[in-house]
Amino acid sequence: MERIPILRMGPTLLVTIQVDMQDQTAMTLQEDLAAKIADTGANGVMIDISALEIVDSFVGRMLSSISGIARILSADTVVVGMQPAVAITLVELGLSLTGVRTALNVERGMQLLDRIRQENALEP
Amino acid sequence: MERIPILRMGPTLLVTIQVDMQDQTAMTLQEDLAAKIADTGANGVMIDISALEIVDSFVGRMLSSISGIARILSADTVVVGMQPAVAITLVELGLSLTGVRTALNVERGMQLLDRIRQENALEP
Numbered sequence: 001m002e003r004i005p006i007l008r009m010g011p012t013l014l015v016t017i018q019v020d021m022q023d024q025t026a027m028t029l030q031e032d033l034a035a036k037i038a039d040t041g042a043n044g045v046m047i048d049i050s051a052l053e054i055v056d057s058f059v060g061r062m063l064s065s066i067s068g069i070a071r072i073l074s075a076d077t078v079v080v081g082m083q084p085a086v087a088i089t090l091v092e093l094g095l096s097l098t099g100v101r102t103a104l105n106v107e108r109g110m111q112l113l114d115r116i117r118q119e120n121a122l123e124p
Numbered sequence: 125m126e127r128i129p130i131l132r133m134g135p136t137l138l139v140t141i142q143v144d145m146q147d148q149t150a151m152t153l154q155e156d157l158a159a160k161i162a163d164t165g166a167n168g169v170m171i172d173i174s175a176l177e178i179v180d181s182f183v184g185r186m187l188s189s190i191s192g193i194a195r196i197l198s199a200d201t202v203v204v205g206m207q208p209a210v211a212i213t214l215v216e217l218g219l220s221l222t223g224v225r226t227a228l229n230v231e232r233g234m235q236l237l238d239r240i241r242q243e244n245a246l247e248p
Binding site for chain 1: 126127128129131132133134138140142143172174175205229230231234
């Protein structure tokens with residue numbers, strides 16, 4: 001079975017999605033990611049979808065759901081690398097990535113996560 | 125056709141190999157990586173193979189060859205995340221990853237690349 005690797009980079013976990021997501025792959029990714037956040041105490045998750053040429057409602061829901069799970073485990077999620085055509089299709093189809101933050105690429109995503117960390121640190 | 129995404133993180137390009145490499149995928153990866161090094165001026169390449177359960181002589185040669193191409197374009201390559209069983213098999217089969225540096229995980233790989241950069245900077 002396909003298993004998507006989760007790379008740790010300091011306080012951030014990085015996931016690169018390269019394969020078409022099937023139910024089982026998506027489920028395993030959610031479980032692995034939740035376990036890894038708990039294990040490492042990571043407070044940021046970055047999901048790179050630059051290899052995906054299609055983001056349908058299944059993948060959209062999966063991204064929202066990962067983001068929600070991470071949020072409960074006090075980690076913020078940023079989806080990066082979305083192809084322009086994918087963004088257009090998402091809007092045309094009326095699919096909103098509820099609760100999912102996006103950034104253009106990994107570097108901007110890292111900056112966004114740093115900013116979120118600073119904001120969180122300021123909260124009482 | 126499968127295309128393996130190459131993520132830029134500052135001066136380092138990160139590649140996560142998740143699929144079994146076919147001739148065409150490997151060829152495309154080499155070309156994409158060479159183009160990306162030239163485009164970005166990156167001086168480090170990190171290849172994560174934690175998802176690979178088998179590294180045969182084809183993949184071994186591909187890693188050596190990527191490392192050689194990157195070297196010519198003045199970038200250093202580090203292979204990270206090799207599973208222990210893969211390391212054992214490589215040695216048992218007598219496959220040496222010629223010219224390929226390895227590190228346990230992405231974080232150690234980043235440290236190694238930083239160290240290599242400092243050494244390179246010291247050279248006359």
